[in-house]
Amino acid sequence: MEKRDLSIMVVEDNEGDFVILKDHLFEIFPKASVDRKISLLQAKQSFIEETYDIVLLDLTLPDSVGVNSITELLKVAPTVPIIVFTGYEDKELAVNSLKLGVQDYLVKDEVIPAILLKSISYAIERKIILNQVKSAKENYKSLFDKNPIPLFLYDPVTLQILVVNQACTELYLYSADQLLQMTVEDLMTSGEKSRISTIRDAITVSKSGSVPLGEWRQFKSDGTEIEVDITTHDFMLGLRTCRLAVLKNVTEINTARLNLQRSEKRFRSLVQSGADLIGILDKDGNYLYKSPTITTVLGYTTEFLIGRNTFDLIHEEEIAQVLADFDKLKTQSQVSFKPFRVLDSWGNWRWIESIVTNLLDEPSVMGIVTNSRDLTEKKKQEDEKTLLIKELTQNNTDLKQFSFITSHNLRAPITNLLSILELFSYAGIKEEKAQFFFDMFKKSTLQLDETINDLVKILVIKSNANIGLEEISLTSIFSKITGMLSAMISDVKAEINVDFNEAPQLVSNATYLESIFMNLLTNAIKYRDTERELVINTYTQKGDGCTMLYFQDNGLGIDLVRNKDKIFGLHQRFHEVGEGNGIGLYLIQSQIKALNGTISVDSKVGSGTTFIITFNN
Amino acid sequence: MLNKVLCVDDDPVTLMICDIMLEKANFCQRVEQAAGGTSALKYLKNQIEQTDGQLPDAILLDINMPVMNGWEFLEEYVEKYQAHMPDCKIIILTSSVNPEDKELAEKHPDVTDFMPKPITLDGLEALKTIPALRKYFARYIA
Numbered sequence: 079m080e081k082r083d084l085s086i087m088v089v090e091d092n093e094g095d096f097v098i099l100k101d102h103l104f105e106i107f108p109k110a111s112v113d114r115k116i117s118l119l120q121a122k123q124s125f126i127e128e129t130y131d132i133v134l135l136d137l138t139l140p141d142s143v144g145v146n147s148i149t150e151l152l153k154v155a156p157t158v159p160i161i162v163f164t165g166y167e168d169k170e171l172a173v174n175s176l177k178l179g180v181q182d183y184l185v186k187d188e189v190i191p192a193i194l195l196k197s198i199s200y201a202i203e204r205k206i207i208l209n210q211v212k213s214a215k216e217n218y219k220s221l222f223d224k225n226p227i228p229l230f231l232y233d234p235v236t237l238q239i240l241v242v243n244q245a246c247t248e249l250y251l252y253s254a255d256q257l258l259q260m261t262v263e264d265l266m267t268s269g270e271k272s273r274i275s276t277i278r279d280a281i282t283v284s285k286s287g288s289v290p291l292g293e294w295r296q297f298k299s300d301g302t303e304i305e306v307d308i309t310t311h312d313f314m315l316g317l318r319t320c321r322l323a324v325l326k327n328v329t330e331i332n333t334a335r336l337n338l339q340r341s342e343k344r345f346r347s348l349v350q351s352g353a354d355l356i357g358i359l360d361k362d363g364n365y366l367y368k369s370p371t372i373t374t375v376l377g378y379t380t381e382f383l384i385g386r387n388t389f390d391l392i393h394e395e396e397i398a399q400v401l402a403d404f405d406k407l408k409t410q411s412q413v414s415f416k417p418f419r420v421l422d423s424w425g426n427w428r429w430i431e432s433i434v435t436n437l438l439d440e441p442s443v444m445g446i447v448t449n450s451r452d453l454t455e456k457k458k459q460e461d462e463k464t465l466l467i468k469e470l471t472q473n474n475t476d477l478k479q480f481s482f483i484t485s486h487n488l489r490a491p492i493t494n495l496l497s498i499l500e501l502f503s504y505a506g507i508k509e510e511k512a513q514f515f516f517d518m519f520k521k522s523t524l525q526l527d528e529t530i531n532d533l534v535k536i537l538v539i540k541s542n543a544n545i546g547l548e549e550i551s552l553t554s555i556f557s558k559i560t561g562m563l564s565a566m567i568s569d570v571k572a573e574i575n576v577d578f579n580e581a582p583q584l585v586s587n588a589t590y591l592e593s594i595f596m597n598l599l600t601n602a603i604k605y606r607d608t609e610r611e612l613v614i615n616t617y618t619q620k621g622d623g624c625t626m627l628y629f630q631d632n633g634l635g636i637d638l639v640r641n642k643d644k645i646f647g648l649h650q651r652f653h654e655v656g657e658g659n660g661i662g663l664y665l666i667q668s669q670i671k672a673l674n675g676t677i678s679v680d681s682k683v684g685s686g687t688t689f690i691i692t693f694n695n
Numbered sequence: 696m697l698n699k700v701l702c703v704d705d706d707p708v709t710l711m712i713c714d715i716m717l718e719k720a721n722f723c724q725r726v727e728q729a730a731g732g733t734s735a736l737k738y739l740k741n742q743i744e745q746t747d748g749q750l751p752d753a754i755l756l757d758i759n760m761p762v763m764n765g766w767e768f769l770e771e772y773v774e775k776y777q778a779h780m781p782d783c784k785i786i787i788l789t790s791s792v793n794p795e796d797k798e799l800a801e802k803h804p805d806v807t808d809f810m811p812k813p814i815t816l817d818g819l820e821a822l823k824t825i826p827a828l829r830k831y832f833a834r835y836i837a
Contacts, residue, residue: 482791486759489790490706493812497712500815504719538794 084110084198087130089121089147090163091140095186099134099163106195118142118150125154132198133160135180137171144171148178159205161197163189181205228325230257231313237262237277240320249306249327251299262323267295267303280310280321287312293328304329355430355452358445361438363388363404366445375452377423388448393419393427407436407446417453429453478541485534492530495523532661535593539668545587552578552618552627555588559595566603572612581618581625584693590669597662598689602631605653607684625693632686636679645679697723697831701751703735703768704728704788705760713755713788713814720819727751732763732771739776752831753784753807758791765789766799773805784827786810 084107090096096114103112113130115121118141121133135151137144151160162175162183172183181201184193222229228246232239242257250257250265263274280289291308298304307326312319349356349369355376356369365383373379392400396418403415415432422428432450437443499520507513556576560567567574584591599614606612615630636645636652644650646667651660670677674694681687700723702713710728717726729735735754742748754772758765765787777783787800790812800809807827810818823832 483759486791490709490759490812493790493814494706494708494712496813497716497815500813501712501715501719504816 084131085129086110086112086198087115087121087124087128087133088112089115089118089133089139089151090136091116091138092136095136095163099189102189102191102194105191106198116140118147121151122154125158130155130158132202133158134163135160136163137175138165145174145178148175148180152179157205157209159201161201228327230323230325231315231320232262232323234278234280234319234321237274240315246325249298249304249325250296256299265296267297270294270296277308277310288324293332305332353451355448355450357383357388357448357450358443359388359448360445363446375422376420376428382423391421393421395419404434407434411436417457429457478537481537485530485537488530489534492523492527496527499523529661532665536661536665536668539590539665539672545590545672547585547587550584550586550588550591552582552584552591555591556595556616559592559599562596563599563603566600570603570606570612572603572606572614574614575616577615577617579618581620584625585695586673586693587669590673594666594669594691597666598629601662602629602633602687605687606631606633607686621692623695625695627691627693628688629691630686630688635683635685635687636681637683638679638681646677696721697752697828699723699725699727699749699751701727701729701735701738701754702788703732703754703760703765704757705731706757709757709812709814716814716816716819720816720823722819722823723752731760732765732768735768736763736771736776739772739780743776743779750780751783753786753828755786755788755810758787758789758796769803769805777805784808786822788812788814 086103086107088096088099088103090099100112100114103110113124113128115124116139118139121135124130133151133155135147137147139147142150148160148162160180162172162180163186164171164183165186175183181204182197184197222241223243225243226245228249229243230239230246231241238261239257242254247254247257252260262277263271266274277291280291288309288311291310293305293307296304296306305328307328309324309326311322311324313322314320350371352369353371354369355372356367357365357372358367360366364385364387368378368380368383372383389397389401389404396416399416400418403413406413412433412435415434417429417431419427420430429452430450431453432448435447435449437445437447502516507516553576556578560574602612602614610632613632615628617628619626619628634653638645641650641652645652646663648661648664650663667677670691670693675692677689677691679687679689700717702710702717704710704713707730710730714726714728717723727738729738735756739750742750756765756768760768769785772785784807785805786807787796787809789796789810791797797809797811800806808822808825810822822828
């Protein structure tokens, strides 16, 4: 200590006292520098530029008396050790001084070099330690305050919050002042209140001194709920026993974990209870995993299948194709395999369709995922369907052929009859009765011819998918038909009103349209009401993407209540009068269908019938 | 009018009617009958081989016939006999309602015309006016 060049400040206004003190100081610290200040102001100002190892302070100064000098001086030099000098023995003042932070006090008259040396040495050492303690304290405080982990201290009995750090205020969104007004219980949701006693009961049992309290649901100041994991530690706040709570917000972790659990559960239920067969293979096609559905469908147990090569179970006729598809997985992440047969545990071949995904590089899978479906039933049904269609197509072709031959064989003799009738009329019939029979015979032959012709027309429509379409003028077609039927029309004095102005043209088939008009007109004439003159109105209307053709008469009408479903049926007749063969409306409907149109009817017995034909454009 | 017409049909009634109708219409001098494709070919062969054989100016041909139908007859006719009788007209006369038959007939290079049955006097009159036959009927020459 003697060797050091101590820098000593002496604050003493009394010249005599200073000289004595200075002599003592040089005696014990010959190399020391002693700087005298005669007022508190002088002393305080010196600290602006200088540093001192110790201050010897007289408490009776011209500008300050008593402990005030100590406080004032510590304000500017908190770390410097101070020894107080008093002129008298004032115990109370001495104790107060020590409380304020001076290191020692000496009574002037009692000062001798030995005491001074001891006091100064102790004071300097003590201050150093105090400063270290203070700095450590501050470090700890800063460690607490600036810690990113939310921390608070609380009273173990009342659970009152005593100290909080910054992170804690950020967690709860309360200010520090607000939190210091609260207890731990105030932060809890109502559901947690019942087990709050576990926090009170927490006592240190573990060696580390920490007690995990588990996860708690708590409220933030904005009312949102959070889950906080709390660990408490014994803690001394000065002399006070309290507990430190270390907090961890696990809300997001828990939510993420929950979502993960749900997602995994969902995935499992999808894989295990779905209808699809899910397997995971290694790069060579050996089973790493199989879903329970594989056991259900193919009968193989997990023990049998795991490690087994999938290609061993595939039918030899498809194995090359399956291997080729499998090979594609080297360049494609997903491949739809063409259907192949797999041997089941009962020895049957089952048709399987697979979508295979290469997830070898996916760390959570590290395999080739096969998603397969049992097609056996479907395939069987399809095969049956194909066979049925083939049979039906053959039957249909046969029937068509049969119909053509039949109609030809029927037509051949009829054409002969027609020719003979012609020859007969040239030959001339002398006898009246023979003429009568001849007329009847001719009428029946013509009727037979008409029926056969209509049937043949239907056959032609049904067998001919492609019909020629052209732009057709409705007026010209209609005139052609009225021309052909002019005798009939004038016979019954029919009034025919035609207005095709709204849609004069139609892309259609002329032969079909002629047949349609022919049938509608002859029907209207055949089934006219003889009580009144026949009036026929026909007109067109443009619809949305279609053209409507109306054909209206004031004839006998059809009882739609009784006949609605069969009106366009084959061999249906609705009147006792007339000589219909029951084919006309069926023929019209077939022709309209072939022209991509529809026909509907509105009729009332006694007032007439309206046919509405809709041609889609 | 034409000199000779060969009618080929498996139905004897039709052959008879044809005979009468052709005569009544003053269509030709003579009518020969064949009951099918093979008979018709045989008849043609005979006529060619005979020194005084006379080949027909026209053949009225039915389509639907047993053993050899009209198309099959036509195939062999074109191959073997047409060269001997290049001016002979082939007229399909059929009650067939198969639209394919009519289509085939219209497209066939060796078919002169297609006549649906029944054969009528009006039909024959119309036939006389087609360009290929017009020259045989004096009143159309002018």
